[in-house]
Amino acid sequence: MPELPEVETTRAGLLPYVVGRRVTAVTVRNAALRYPVPRSLSTTLTGQVVRSVSRRAKYLLFEFPSGTLIIHLGMSGSLRIVAADEAPQKHDHFDMEIDTKLRLRLRDPRRFGCVIWTNQDPFRHPLLNELGIEPLGDQFNGDYLHAQAHGRKISVKQYIMDGRIVVGVGNIYASESLFRAGILPTRPAGRVSLERYRRLADAIKAVLTAAIAQGGTTLRDFSSGEGKPGYFQQQLQVYGRAAEPCRRCATPLIQRVIGQRSTFYCRACQT
């Protein structure tokens, strides 16, 4: 269920199991992900030590001496550490066995995710090189959003979900952030004031930071459990609450489709 907080939570959870470990085997059960998983991956990775696991946007980067394994979880992907002898389930498409007799296992029912290998600078990879800035970095603020939005006619919601502007703002947190900033999601991006973009940038940072902090609670049973993140229901102000009362003013919340994605907002609190 990967929005940025889930990806970051996944990264943090994998780190202690994976970094510094040697790959002992690779299993590709179904190569038909978004892009074909290279069959040569077993030859490429076996024997190499994982140097680091980092993240760019929602891409996880496993750095090896000879290149980088890039994994995206798509809409339904999850990565877990399992015992090497644990039987794979239906949608477990990819395993990377590490020398502690554990496996990094990718499950992805919808197969919108990807597993890619590059021996070049991963940030120059076509999928990464045109990405916008990270929402939790110092560069991301209201001034940046306002400047980039000049003349743009798309809705502000589609604008903050555009990965060339800022990465990692998924559909849930776009609605949540706009609610917190009091901005109507349908408003044209070029017609949002600097002051309101400052509030929006703060809201995006706050929502993502809080979700990452909450996601940490699911780390406890990271290697065994399935389990949806605990923060999911409680923290959401508008997402998934169509026709329910606004928590601020009690007006029934609206659900409508913007840019083919479900969007939730309060028509009284957001202008």
Add this chain to the structure above:
DNA sequence: ACTGGCTCCTGAGGGC
């Protein structure tokens, strides 16, 4: 340069 629309895929849930 922008914009909107389509696409990949499986599973869950609701209505009948």
Add this chain to the structure above:
DNA sequence: TGCCCTCAGGAGCCAG
């Protein structure tokens, strides 16, 4: 119980 329809947390790609 079963069938059919709609919808789902992403994001690349393409035509206009």
